[in-house]
Protein backbone atom coordinates (compact mmCIF):
# COMPACT_ATOMS: atom_id res chain seq x y z
CA UNK A 1 0.00 0.00 0.00
CA UNK A 2 1.09 3.49 -0.79
CA UNK A 3 2.26 5.26 2.37
CA UNK A 4 0.31 8.33 1.49
CA UNK A 5 -3.01 6.56 1.32
CA UNK A 6 -4.49 6.57 4.80
CA UNK A 7 -7.95 5.20 4.08
CA UNK A 8 -8.44 2.62 1.39
CA UNK A 9 -11.78 0.90 0.95
CA UNK A 10 -12.42 -1.59 -1.81
CA UNK A 11 -15.74 -3.12 -2.75
CA UNK A 12 -17.40 -2.46 0.60
CA UNK A 13 -20.86 -4.00 0.88
CA UNK A 14 -23.33 -3.92 3.73
CA UNK A 15 -26.92 -5.08 4.02
CA UNK A 16 -29.43 -4.91 6.82
CA UNK A 17 -31.67 -7.86 6.21
CA UNK A 18 -32.96 -7.38 2.69
CA UNK A 19 -31.98 -3.71 2.50
CA UNK A 20 -28.74 -3.37 0.58
CA UNK A 21 -27.26 -0.23 2.07
CA UNK A 22 -23.80 -0.30 0.47
CA UNK A 23 -23.30 -2.08 -2.81
CA UNK A 24 -19.59 -1.90 -3.46
CA UNK A 25 -17.99 1.33 -2.29
CA UNK A 26 -14.39 2.20 -3.20
CA UNK A 27 -12.60 5.08 -1.52
CA UNK A 28 -9.01 6.30 -1.32
CA UNK A 29 -8.09 9.12 0.98
CA UNK A 30 -4.59 10.56 1.05
CA UNK A 31 -2.71 11.68 4.11
CA UNK A 32 -3.35 15.20 5.29
CA UNK A 33 -6.34 15.79 3.05
CA UNK A 34 -10.00 16.47 3.69
CA UNK A 35 -12.32 14.03 2.01
CA UNK A 36 -16.03 14.60 1.93
CA UNK A 37 -18.81 12.07 1.48
CA UNK A 38 -21.85 13.62 -0.09
CA UNK A 39 -25.20 12.05 -0.73
CA UNK A 40 -28.91 12.25 -0.09
CA UNK A 41 -30.54 11.04 3.12
CA UNK A 42 -30.29 7.31 3.43
CA UNK A 43 -27.51 7.01 0.85
CA UNK A 44 -25.32 5.09 3.28
CA UNK A 45 -22.88 7.78 4.44
CA UNK A 46 -23.22 7.06 8.14
CA UNK A 47 -23.04 3.34 7.47
CA UNK A 48 -19.79 3.82 5.56
CA UNK A 49 -18.29 5.99 8.29
CA UNK A 50 -19.24 3.42 10.92
CA UNK A 51 -17.52 0.70 8.95
CA UNK A 52 -14.38 2.81 8.55
CA UNK A 53 -14.42 3.58 12.28
CA UNK A 54 -14.65 -0.14 13.21
CA UNK A 55 -18.12 0.19 14.72
CA UNK A 56 -19.75 -2.25 12.33
CA UNK A 57 -18.37 -4.91 10.04
CA UNK A 58 -18.77 -4.86 6.30
CA UNK A 59 -20.35 -7.91 4.68
CA UNK A 60 -17.78 -7.86 1.90
CA UNK A 61 -14.82 -5.86 0.70
CA UNK A 62 -11.67 -4.72 2.43
CA UNK A 63 -10.91 -1.60 4.42
CA UNK A 64 -7.50 -0.36 5.49
CA UNK A 65 -7.27 2.58 7.85
CA UNK A 66 -3.87 3.92 8.89
CA UNK A 67 -2.28 0.76 7.53
CA UNK A 68 -4.44 -1.71 9.44
CA UNK A 69 -7.34 -3.84 8.36
CA UNK A 70 -10.47 -2.74 10.22
CA UNK A 71 -11.91 -6.25 10.29
CA UNK A 72 -8.78 -8.05 11.40
CA UNK A 73 -7.17 -5.44 13.60
CA UNK A 74 -9.84 -3.05 14.90
CA UNK A 75 -7.92 -2.28 18.09
CA UNK A 76 -4.91 -1.02 16.12
CA UNK A 77 -7.18 1.08 13.95
CA UNK A 78 -8.88 2.58 17.01
CA UNK A 79 -5.55 3.88 18.25
CA UNK A 80 -5.26 6.05 15.15
CA UNK A 81 -8.79 7.32 14.74
CA UNK A 82 -11.39 9.45 16.37
CA UNK A 83 -15.05 9.66 15.50
CA UNK A 84 -17.75 12.24 15.92
CA UNK A 85 -20.99 10.53 15.09
CA UNK A 86 -24.05 12.09 13.52
CA UNK A 87 -25.75 12.37 16.91
CA UNK A 88 -24.04 13.98 19.86
CA UNK A 89 -22.34 11.35 22.00
CA UNK A 90 -21.70 13.08 25.27
CA UNK A 91 -22.73 12.26 28.80
CA UNK A 92 -25.73 14.41 29.63
CA UNK A 93 -25.30 14.23 33.39
CA UNK A 94 -21.65 15.19 33.45
CA UNK A 95 -20.41 18.72 32.90
CA UNK A 96 -18.58 19.70 29.72
CA UNK A 97 -15.31 19.69 31.59
CA UNK A 98 -15.94 16.28 33.11
CA UNK A 99 -16.86 14.86 29.71
CA UNK A 100 -13.60 16.06 28.20
CA UNK A 101 -11.46 14.90 31.09
CA UNK A 102 -13.13 11.51 31.11
CA UNK A 103 -12.58 11.05 27.39
CA UNK A 104 -8.99 12.20 27.78
CA UNK A 105 -8.43 9.44 30.30
CA UNK A 106 -10.15 6.90 28.07
CA UNK A 107 -7.89 7.98 25.21
CA UNK A 108 -5.08 7.05 27.61
CA UNK A 109 -3.68 10.49 28.14
CA UNK A 110 -2.02 11.01 31.47
CA UNK A 111 -4.08 12.87 34.04
CA UNK A 112 -2.16 16.14 33.66
CA UNK A 113 -2.21 16.00 29.89
CA UNK A 114 -5.94 15.27 29.88
CA UNK A 115 -6.63 18.23 32.17
CA UNK A 116 -4.47 20.58 30.09
CA UNK A 117 -6.01 19.48 26.78
CA UNK A 118 -9.48 19.92 28.31
CA UNK A 119 -8.75 23.56 29.07
CA UNK A 120 -7.40 24.15 25.57
CA UNK A 121 -10.45 22.61 23.93
CA UNK A 122 -12.95 24.43 26.13
CA UNK A 123 -11.22 27.61 25.07
CA UNK A 124 -11.08 26.70 21.37
CA UNK A 125 -14.75 25.76 21.21
CA UNK A 126 -15.98 28.69 23.27
CA UNK A 127 -17.29 26.54 26.10
CA UNK A 128 -15.35 27.96 29.02
CA UNK A 129 -18.35 29.66 30.58
CA UNK A 130 -20.50 26.55 30.38
CA UNK A 131 -17.77 24.13 31.37
CA UNK A 132 -19.07 23.50 34.90
CA UNK A 133 -22.69 22.96 33.90
CA UNK A 134 -24.21 19.54 33.18
CA UNK A 135 -24.46 18.96 29.45
CA UNK A 136 -28.20 18.46 29.66
CA UNK A 137 -28.48 22.23 30.13
CA UNK A 138 -26.56 22.92 26.87
CA UNK A 139 -28.15 24.11 23.65
CA UNK A 140 -27.97 21.85 20.58
CA UNK A 141 -25.07 23.78 19.10
CA UNK A 142 -23.10 23.78 22.36
CA UNK A 143 -23.55 20.04 22.60
CA UNK A 144 -22.31 19.64 19.06
CA UNK A 145 -19.25 21.73 19.82
CA UNK A 146 -18.48 19.69 22.90
CA UNK A 147 -18.88 16.54 20.85
CA UNK A 148 -16.36 17.81 18.33
CA UNK A 149 -14.00 18.92 21.08
CA UNK A 150 -14.05 15.39 22.49
CA UNK A 151 -12.92 13.99 19.13
CA UNK A 152 -9.95 16.30 19.09
CA UNK A 153 -8.73 15.25 22.52
CA UNK A 154 -5.70 13.38 21.18
CA UNK A 155 -5.06 14.97 17.78
CA UNK A 156 -5.63 11.61 16.11
CA UNK A 157 -3.99 10.92 12.72
CA UNK A 158 -7.39 10.10 11.21
CA UNK A 159 -10.60 11.89 12.07
CA UNK A 160 -14.11 10.90 11.04
CA UNK A 161 -16.79 13.55 11.29
CA UNK A 162 -20.36 12.60 10.46
CA UNK A 163 -22.18 15.84 9.66
CA UNK A 164 -19.98 17.92 11.96
CA UNK A 165 -21.66 21.25 11.36
CA UNK A 166 -25.32 20.27 11.27
CA UNK A 167 -27.12 22.52 13.71
CA UNK A 168 -24.30 25.02 14.10
CA UNK A 169 -24.81 28.73 13.56
CA UNK A 170 -22.72 30.39 10.81
CA UNK A 171 -20.07 31.63 13.22
CA UNK A 172 -19.59 28.24 14.86
CA UNK A 173 -19.54 26.59 11.46
CA UNK A 174 -16.82 28.94 10.31
CA UNK A 175 -14.87 28.21 13.48
CA UNK A 176 -15.25 24.50 12.87
CA UNK A 177 -13.96 24.84 9.33
CA UNK A 178 -10.93 26.71 10.66
CA UNK A 179 -10.25 23.98 13.18
CA UNK A 180 -10.55 21.28 10.53
CA UNK A 181 -8.23 23.11 8.12
CA UNK A 182 -5.66 23.67 10.87
CA UNK A 183 -5.67 19.96 11.61
CA UNK A 184 -4.66 19.04 8.07
CA UNK A 185 -1.65 21.32 8.35
CA UNK A 186 -0.24 18.98 10.97
CA UNK A 187 -0.92 15.96 8.78
CA UNK A 188 -4.29 14.85 10.12
CA UNK A 189 -6.48 13.13 7.57
CA UNK A 190 -10.17 13.96 7.75
CA UNK A 191 -13.16 12.21 6.30
CA UNK A 192 -16.39 14.06 6.79
CA UNK A 193 -19.94 13.77 5.61
CA UNK A 194 -22.09 16.76 5.10
CA UNK A 195 -25.42 17.96 3.83
CA UNK A 196 -24.04 21.40 3.12
CA UNK A 197 -22.74 21.49 -0.40
CA UNK A 198 -21.01 24.77 0.21
CA UNK A 199 -19.13 23.10 3.03
CA UNK A 200 -17.92 20.29 0.80
CA UNK A 201 -16.99 22.80 -1.87
CA UNK A 202 -14.98 25.08 0.41
CA UNK A 203 -13.45 22.52 2.70
CA UNK A 204 -12.85 19.28 0.85
CA UNK A 205 -9.85 18.40 -1.27
CA UNK A 206 -11.80 15.54 -2.75
CA UNK A 207 -15.45 14.58 -2.74
CA UNK A 208 -17.21 11.29 -3.29
CA UNK A 209 -20.89 11.42 -4.07
CA UNK A 210 -22.73 8.32 -2.91
CA UNK A 211 -26.21 7.37 -3.90
CA UNK A 212 -28.02 4.09 -3.39
CA UNK A 213 -24.95 2.65 -1.69
CA UNK A 214 -22.54 3.30 -4.53
CA UNK A 215 -20.02 6.00 -5.33
CA UNK A 216 -21.51 7.70 -8.37
CA UNK A 217 -18.77 10.29 -8.77
CA UNK A 218 -15.45 11.11 -7.18
CA UNK A 219 -13.00 13.95 -7.64
CA UNK A 220 -12.04 17.45 -6.63
CA UNK A 221 -14.94 19.90 -6.36
CA UNK A 222 -13.91 21.47 -9.67
CA UNK A 223 -13.62 18.13 -11.44
CA UNK A 224 -17.09 17.20 -10.29
CA UNK A 225 -18.54 20.46 -11.47
CA UNK A 226 -16.88 20.06 -14.83
CA UNK A 227 -18.13 16.51 -15.05
CA UNK A 228 -21.73 17.45 -14.45
CA UNK A 229 -21.85 20.32 -16.83
CA UNK A 230 -19.34 22.83 -17.87
CA UNK A 231 -20.74 26.29 -17.72
CA UNK A 232 -24.28 26.69 -18.85
CA UNK A 233 -26.39 29.37 -20.37
CA UNK A 234 -29.72 30.22 -18.85
CA UNK A 235 -32.46 31.62 -21.07
CA UNK A 236 -35.48 33.32 -19.54
CA UNK A 237 -38.37 33.16 -22.00
CA UNK A 238 -40.87 35.92 -22.50
CA UNK A 239 -44.04 33.90 -22.04
CA UNK A 240 -45.39 30.37 -21.65
CA UNK A 241 -45.74 29.78 -25.34
CA UNK A 242 -42.09 30.65 -26.04
CA UNK A 243 -41.07 28.56 -23.04
CA UNK A 244 -42.87 25.52 -24.44
CA UNK A 245 -41.34 25.99 -27.86
CA UNK A 246 -37.84 26.32 -26.38
CA UNK A 247 -38.34 23.14 -24.41
CA UNK A 248 -39.54 21.23 -27.47
CA UNK A 249 -36.70 22.54 -29.58
CA UNK A 250 -33.98 21.75 -27.05
CA UNK A 251 -35.27 18.35 -26.01
CA UNK A 252 -32.66 16.54 -23.95
CA UNK A 253 -30.23 19.44 -24.19
CA UNK A 254 -32.23 21.41 -21.62
CA UNK A 255 -30.41 20.91 -18.34
CA UNK A 256 -32.57 22.83 -15.92
CA UNK A 257 -36.06 23.91 -16.54
CA UNK A 258 -38.25 26.05 -14.37
CA UNK A 259 -41.80 26.64 -15.62
CA UNK A 260 -42.47 29.28 -12.95
CA UNK A 261 -39.58 31.49 -13.97
CA UNK A 262 -39.87 30.27 -17.57
CA UNK A 263 -36.13 29.59 -17.56
CA UNK A 264 -34.29 26.93 -19.55
CA UNK A 265 -30.60 26.18 -19.20
CA UNK A 266 -28.36 24.81 -21.92
CA UNK A 267 -24.94 23.32 -21.30
CA UNK A 268 -22.09 25.14 -22.90
CA UNK A 269 -18.33 24.63 -23.02
CA UNK A 270 -17.79 28.20 -21.86
CA UNK A 271 -16.08 29.28 -25.12
CA UNK A 272 -17.27 32.33 -27.10
CA UNK A 273 -18.08 30.03 -30.01
CA UNK A 274 -20.34 27.85 -27.88
CA UNK A 275 -22.12 30.91 -26.52
CA UNK A 276 -22.62 32.27 -30.04
CA UNK A 277 -24.07 28.96 -31.28
CA UNK A 278 -26.71 29.05 -28.57
CA UNK A 279 -27.68 32.63 -29.35
CA UNK A 280 -27.83 31.83 -33.05
CA UNK A 281 -30.11 28.92 -32.32
CA UNK A 282 -32.40 31.18 -30.28
CA UNK A 283 -32.55 33.69 -33.13
CA UNK A 284 -33.10 30.99 -35.73
CA UNK A 285 -36.09 29.70 -33.79
CA UNK A 286 -37.43 33.23 -33.37
CA UNK A 287 -37.79 32.80 -29.62
CA UNK A 288 -38.63 35.81 -27.45
CA UNK A 289 -36.00 35.80 -24.71
CA UNK A 290 -36.00 38.43 -21.97
CA UNK A 291 -32.68 37.59 -20.35
CA UNK A 292 -29.57 35.51 -20.98
CA UNK A 293 -27.18 34.54 -18.22
CA UNK A 294 -23.98 32.52 -18.19
CA UNK A 295 -23.72 30.41 -15.08
CA UNK A 296 -21.06 28.24 -13.49
CA UNK A 297 -22.26 24.98 -12.04
CA UNK A 298 -22.49 24.92 -8.27
CA UNK A 299 -22.17 21.96 -5.94
CA UNK A 300 -25.97 22.00 -5.86
CA UNK A 301 -25.96 21.20 -9.55
CA UNK A 302 -23.49 18.39 -8.97
CA UNK A 303 -25.63 16.99 -6.21
CA UNK A 304 -28.87 17.22 -8.15
CA UNK A 305 -27.39 15.82 -11.32
CA UNK A 306 -25.63 12.89 -9.72
CA UNK A 307 -28.11 11.80 -7.11
CA UNK A 308 -31.49 10.56 -7.75
CA UNK A 309 -34.81 11.21 -6.24
CA UNK A 310 -36.14 7.96 -4.81
CA UNK A 311 -39.02 7.40 -7.22
CA UNK A 312 -36.89 7.48 -10.31
CA UNK A 313 -35.84 3.98 -11.26
CA UNK A 314 -33.44 4.48 -14.14
CA UNK A 315 -30.74 6.36 -12.36
CA UNK A 316 -27.94 5.58 -14.77
CA UNK A 317 -30.03 7.08 -17.56
CA UNK A 318 -30.56 10.34 -15.80
CA UNK A 319 -26.88 10.62 -14.96
CA UNK A 320 -25.67 9.91 -18.45
CA UNK A 321 -28.28 12.22 -19.87
CA UNK A 322 -27.19 15.07 -17.69
CA UNK A 323 -23.49 14.39 -17.84
CA UNK A 324 -23.26 13.52 -21.48
CA UNK A 325 -24.72 16.52 -23.22
CA UNK B 326 1.16 7.16 25.99
CA UNK B 327 1.86 3.46 25.65
CA UNK B 328 4.31 3.26 28.51
CA UNK B 329 1.88 1.35 30.71
CA UNK B 330 0.86 -2.26 30.40
CA UNK B 331 -2.46 -3.41 29.03
CA UNK B 332 -3.52 -4.50 32.47
CA UNK B 333 -2.83 -1.01 33.82
CA UNK B 334 -5.07 0.54 31.20
CA UNK B 335 -7.79 -2.06 31.60
CA UNK B 336 -7.82 -1.14 35.27
CA UNK B 337 -7.60 2.59 34.63
CA UNK B 338 -10.43 2.47 32.05
CA UNK B 339 -12.65 0.61 34.47
CA UNK B 340 -11.91 3.16 37.19
CA UNK B 341 -12.76 6.02 34.82
CA UNK B 342 -16.05 4.35 33.95
CA UNK B 343 -16.80 3.70 37.61
CA UNK B 344 -16.13 7.36 38.42
CA UNK B 345 -18.52 8.32 35.65
CA UNK B 346 -21.31 6.10 36.94
CA UNK B 347 -20.75 7.25 40.52
CA UNK B 348 -21.01 10.89 39.44
CA UNK B 349 -24.40 10.07 37.97
CA UNK B 350 -25.71 9.25 41.44
CA UNK B 351 -25.22 12.80 42.63
CA UNK B 352 -26.58 14.33 39.40
CA UNK B 353 -29.72 12.33 38.96
CA UNK B 354 -32.48 13.14 41.38
CA UNK B 355 -34.24 9.83 40.84
CA UNK B 356 -31.07 7.87 41.59
CA UNK B 357 -30.40 9.91 44.70
CA UNK B 358 -33.97 9.46 45.86
CA UNK B 359 -33.89 5.72 45.32
CA UNK B 360 -30.54 5.43 47.06
CA UNK B 361 -31.11 7.61 50.09
CA UNK B 362 -34.73 8.46 50.71
CA UNK B 363 -36.74 5.49 49.54
CA UNK B 364 -34.97 2.78 51.59
CA UNK B 365 -35.44 4.73 54.83
CA UNK B 366 -39.01 5.55 53.91
CA UNK B 367 -39.80 1.90 53.21
CA UNK B 368 -38.23 0.85 56.49
CA UNK B 369 -40.39 3.25 58.46
CA UNK B 370 -43.46 2.26 56.45
CA UNK B 371 -42.98 -1.43 57.05
CA UNK B 372 -42.13 -1.16 60.71
CA UNK B 373 -44.75 1.40 61.80
CA UNK B 374 -47.59 0.79 59.36
CA UNK B 375 -47.53 -2.89 58.40
CA UNK B 376 -45.56 -4.02 61.45
CA UNK B 377 -48.57 -3.52 63.69
CA UNK B 378 -50.67 -6.06 61.82
CA UNK B 379 -48.10 -8.66 60.78
CA UNK B 380 -47.37 -11.26 63.44
CA UNK B 381 -43.97 -12.91 63.07
CA UNK B 382 -43.57 -14.01 66.65
CA UNK B 383 -40.89 -11.42 67.49
CA UNK B 384 -40.23 -7.69 67.02
CA UNK B 385 -41.16 -6.97 63.40
CA UNK B 386 -38.22 -4.64 62.88
CA UNK B 387 -35.88 -7.54 63.65
CA UNK B 388 -37.71 -9.69 61.15
CA UNK B 389 -38.08 -7.22 58.33
CA UNK B 390 -34.71 -5.46 58.08
CA UNK B 391 -32.89 -8.24 56.16
CA UNK B 392 -35.75 -8.54 53.68
CA UNK B 393 -36.00 -4.81 53.29
CA UNK B 394 -32.31 -4.54 52.49
CA UNK B 395 -32.75 -7.01 49.68
CA UNK B 396 -35.80 -5.22 48.42
CA UNK B 397 -33.92 -1.91 48.31
CA UNK B 398 -31.16 -3.65 46.40
CA UNK B 399 -33.86 -4.52 43.90
CA UNK B 400 -34.82 -0.87 43.54
CA UNK B 401 -31.18 0.10 43.15
CA UNK B 402 -30.59 -2.56 40.55
CA UNK B 403 -33.71 -1.64 38.62
CA UNK B 404 -32.23 1.81 38.14
CA UNK B 405 -29.15 0.16 36.70
CA UNK B 406 -31.34 -1.50 34.09
CA UNK B 407 -32.62 1.90 33.10
CA UNK B 408 -29.23 3.63 33.04
CA UNK B 409 -27.69 0.84 30.95
CA UNK B 410 -30.59 0.97 28.50
CA UNK B 411 -30.17 4.73 28.34
CA UNK B 412 -26.48 4.43 27.51
CA UNK B 413 -27.23 1.90 24.80
CA UNK B 414 -29.73 4.05 22.93
CA UNK B 415 -27.57 7.13 23.39
CA UNK B 416 -24.68 7.78 21.02
CA UNK B 417 -22.20 7.56 23.86
CA UNK B 418 -21.75 3.81 23.56
CA UNK B 419 -20.55 4.36 19.97
CA UNK B 420 -17.96 6.77 21.20
CA UNK B 421 -16.75 4.42 23.90
CA UNK B 422 -16.49 1.68 21.33
CA UNK B 423 -14.33 3.69 18.96
CA UNK B 424 -11.81 4.09 21.79
CA UNK B 425 -8.91 1.74 22.39
CA UNK B 426 -10.43 0.47 25.64
CA UNK B 427 -11.81 -2.83 26.88
CA UNK B 428 -15.38 -2.59 25.69
CA UNK B 429 -16.85 -4.10 28.85
CA UNK B 430 -15.37 -1.30 30.99
CA UNK B 431 -18.66 0.55 30.61
CA UNK B 432 -20.57 -2.40 32.07
CA UNK B 433 -18.06 -2.69 34.89
CA UNK B 434 -18.71 0.96 35.68
CA UNK B 435 -22.45 0.35 35.93
CA UNK B 436 -22.09 -2.74 38.10
CA UNK B 437 -19.64 -1.18 40.54
CA UNK B 438 -21.73 1.98 40.81
CA UNK B 439 -24.78 -0.17 41.48
CA UNK B 440 -22.86 -2.01 44.18
CA UNK B 441 -21.71 1.22 45.81
CA UNK B 442 -25.16 2.79 45.61
CA UNK B 443 -26.79 -0.21 47.18
CA UNK B 444 -24.22 -0.48 49.91
CA UNK B 445 -24.96 3.15 50.80
CA UNK B 446 -28.65 2.23 51.04
CA UNK B 447 -27.85 -0.80 53.18
CA UNK B 448 -25.78 1.30 55.56
CA UNK B 449 -28.55 3.87 55.86
CA UNK B 450 -31.26 1.29 56.45
CA UNK B 451 -29.22 -0.48 59.10
CA UNK B 452 -28.34 2.78 60.82
CA UNK B 453 -31.95 3.96 60.98
CA UNK B 454 -33.15 0.48 61.97
CA UNK B 455 -30.71 0.45 64.88
CA UNK B 456 -32.16 3.78 65.99
CA UNK B 457 -35.72 2.47 65.99
CA UNK B 458 -35.06 -0.69 67.90
CA UNK B 459 -33.40 -3.18 65.56
CA UNK B 460 -31.51 -5.50 67.91
CA UNK B 461 -29.25 -7.96 66.11
CA UNK B 462 -27.42 -10.46 68.28
CA UNK B 463 -24.52 -11.00 65.89
CA UNK B 464 -20.85 -10.46 66.71
CA UNK B 465 -18.40 -8.96 64.22
CA UNK B 466 -18.08 -12.25 62.32
CA UNK B 467 -21.83 -12.55 61.99
CA UNK B 468 -22.03 -8.99 60.62
CA UNK B 469 -19.24 -9.71 58.19
CA UNK B 470 -20.94 -12.87 56.97
CA UNK B 471 -24.27 -11.08 56.62
CA UNK B 472 -22.69 -8.20 54.68
CA UNK B 473 -20.91 -10.72 52.48
CA UNK B 474 -24.21 -12.42 51.63
CA UNK B 475 -25.83 -9.07 50.91
CA UNK B 476 -22.94 -7.94 48.71
CA UNK B 477 -23.01 -11.17 46.74
CA UNK B 478 -26.75 -10.83 46.24
CA UNK B 479 -26.39 -7.21 45.12
CA UNK B 480 -23.57 -8.10 42.74
CA UNK B 481 -25.67 -10.86 41.16
CA UNK B 482 -28.77 -8.74 40.84
CA UNK B 483 -26.76 -5.78 39.48
CA UNK B 484 -25.33 -7.92 36.72
CA UNK B 485 -28.80 -9.28 36.04
CA UNK B 486 -30.01 -5.69 35.83
CA UNK B 487 -27.25 -4.86 33.34
CA UNK B 488 -28.24 -7.85 31.21
CA UNK B 489 -31.89 -6.79 31.30
CA UNK B 490 -30.87 -3.27 30.33
CA UNK B 491 -29.09 -4.72 27.31
CA UNK B 492 -32.10 -6.83 26.32
CA UNK B 493 -34.41 -3.82 26.45
CA UNK B 494 -34.68 -1.99 23.13
CA UNK B 495 -35.83 1.25 24.75
CA UNK B 496 -35.53 3.00 28.09
CA UNK B 497 -39.26 2.50 28.66
CA UNK B 498 -38.86 -1.20 27.98
CA UNK B 499 -36.10 -1.32 30.57
CA UNK B 500 -38.46 0.25 33.06
CA UNK B 501 -40.88 -2.59 32.43
CA UNK B 502 -38.23 -5.24 32.96
CA UNK B 503 -37.16 -3.75 36.24
CA UNK B 504 -40.66 -4.28 37.59
CA UNK B 505 -39.80 -7.94 37.53
CA UNK B 506 -36.85 -7.45 39.85
CA UNK B 507 -38.97 -5.34 42.20
CA UNK B 508 -41.73 -7.85 42.49
CA UNK B 509 -39.94 -11.01 43.62
CA UNK B 510 -39.29 -9.92 47.22
CA UNK B 511 -43.05 -9.88 47.84
CA UNK B 512 -43.25 -13.54 46.91
CA UNK B 513 -40.67 -14.59 49.48
CA UNK B 514 -40.19 -14.80 53.20
CA UNK B 515 -38.82 -11.23 53.23
CA UNK B 516 -41.88 -9.64 54.86
CA UNK B 517 -43.92 -12.53 56.20
CA UNK B 518 -42.88 -16.10 57.12
CA UNK B 519 -43.21 -18.49 54.18
CA UNK B 520 -45.57 -20.66 56.21
CA UNK B 521 -48.10 -17.84 56.41
CA UNK B 522 -48.37 -17.57 52.63
CA UNK B 523 -51.28 -19.32 50.82
CA UNK B 524 -50.30 -22.86 49.93
CA UNK B 525 -50.10 -22.24 46.17
CA UNK B 526 -47.60 -19.39 46.70
CA UNK B 527 -45.39 -21.35 49.02
CA UNK B 528 -43.48 -23.31 46.33
CA UNK B 529 -42.71 -20.03 44.58
CA UNK B 530 -41.50 -18.44 47.81
CA UNK B 531 -39.35 -21.42 48.68
CA UNK B 532 -37.76 -21.74 45.26
CA UNK B 533 -36.38 -18.31 44.53
CA UNK B 534 -33.20 -16.44 45.48
CA UNK B 535 -34.64 -13.99 48.01
CA UNK B 536 -35.90 -16.52 50.53
CA UNK B 537 -32.62 -18.36 51.18
CA UNK B 538 -30.65 -15.10 51.11
CA UNK B 539 -33.02 -13.47 53.60
CA UNK B 540 -32.92 -16.54 55.82
CA UNK B 541 -29.11 -16.58 55.70
CA UNK B 542 -28.80 -12.87 56.55
CA UNK B 543 -31.36 -13.27 59.32
CA UNK B 544 -29.51 -16.30 60.64
CA UNK B 545 -26.20 -14.43 60.76
CA UNK B 546 -27.66 -11.29 62.34
CA UNK B 547 -30.41 -12.62 64.59
CA UNK B 548 -29.21 -16.14 65.29
CA UNK B 549 -32.23 -17.85 63.70
CA UNK B 550 -31.50 -21.34 62.30
CA UNK B 551 -29.51 -21.17 59.06
CA UNK B 552 -30.40 -24.62 57.71
CA UNK B 553 -29.08 -24.91 54.19
CA UNK B 554 -29.97 -21.30 53.33
CA UNK B 555 -26.35 -20.18 52.92
CA UNK B 556 -25.59 -22.83 50.31
CA UNK B 557 -28.87 -22.28 48.55
CA UNK B 558 -28.21 -18.55 48.41
CA UNK B 559 -24.69 -19.14 47.07
CA UNK B 560 -26.11 -21.40 44.40
CA UNK B 561 -28.80 -18.91 43.39
CA UNK B 562 -26.55 -15.84 43.40
CA UNK B 563 -23.67 -17.68 41.75
CA UNK B 564 -25.99 -19.00 39.05
CA UNK B 565 -27.56 -15.62 38.39
CA UNK B 566 -24.13 -14.00 38.34
CA UNK B 567 -22.70 -16.53 35.90
CA UNK B 568 -25.62 -16.36 33.50
CA UNK B 569 -25.83 -12.57 33.66
CA UNK B 570 -22.12 -11.96 33.14
CA UNK B 571 -21.93 -14.33 30.20
CA UNK B 572 -25.26 -13.23 28.77
CA UNK B 573 -24.59 -9.53 29.39
CA UNK B 574 -21.17 -9.60 27.77
CA UNK B 575 -22.57 -11.48 24.79
CA UNK B 576 -25.52 -9.10 24.45
CA UNK B 577 -23.24 -6.08 24.70
CA UNK B 578 -21.03 -7.41 21.90
CA UNK B 579 -24.04 -8.20 19.77
CA UNK B 580 -25.81 -4.91 20.38
CA UNK B 581 -22.72 -2.90 19.54
CA UNK B 582 -21.48 -4.71 16.43
CA UNK B 583 -24.53 -4.71 14.20
Ligand SMILES: Nc1ncnc2c1ncn2[C@@H]1O[C@H](COP(=O)(O)OP(=O)(O)OP(=O)(O)O)[C@@H](O)[C@H]1O
Pocket residue numbers: 016019021039040041042043044045046047048086583
Ligand atom coordinates in the same frame (compact mmCIF):
# COMPACT_ATOMS: atom_id res chain seq x y z
N1 LIG C 1 -29.18 -0.67 12.04
C1 LIG C 1 -29.88 -0.59 10.89
N2 LIG C 1 -30.85 -1.49 10.63
C2 LIG C 1 -31.56 -1.42 9.47
N3 LIG C 1 -31.37 -0.49 8.52
C3 LIG C 1 -30.42 0.43 8.72
C4 LIG C 1 -29.62 0.44 9.92
N4 LIG C 1 -28.76 1.47 9.84
C5 LIG C 1 -29.01 2.08 8.66
N5 LIG C 1 -30.00 1.46 7.98
C6 LIG C 1 -30.51 1.85 6.65
O1 LIG C 1 -29.43 2.05 5.79
C7 LIG C 1 -29.66 3.13 4.93
C8 LIG C 1 -28.51 4.10 4.98
O2 LIG C 1 -28.46 4.71 6.25
P1 LIG C 1 -27.34 5.75 6.65
O3 LIG C 1 -27.59 6.14 8.04
O4 LIG C 1 -26.01 5.20 6.32
O5 LIG C 1 -27.68 6.96 5.67
P2 LIG C 1 -27.03 8.40 5.59
O6 LIG C 1 -26.45 8.51 4.23
O7 LIG C 1 -26.11 8.63 6.73
O8 LIG C 1 -28.31 9.33 5.70
P3 LIG C 1 -28.51 10.76 6.43
O9 LIG C 1 -28.06 11.78 5.45
O10 LIG C 1 -29.98 10.84 6.61
O11 LIG C 1 -27.75 10.75 7.70
C9 LIG C 1 -31.01 3.70 5.32
O12 LIG C 1 -31.97 3.23 4.43
C10 LIG C 1 -31.24 3.16 6.69
O13 LIG C 1 -32.61 2.97 6.93
Ligand SMILES: [Mg+2]
Pocket residue numbers: 045046047086162
Ligand atom coordinates in the same frame (compact mmCIF):
# COMPACT_ATOMS: atom_id res chain seq x y z
MG1 LIG D 1 -26.09 9.88 8.32
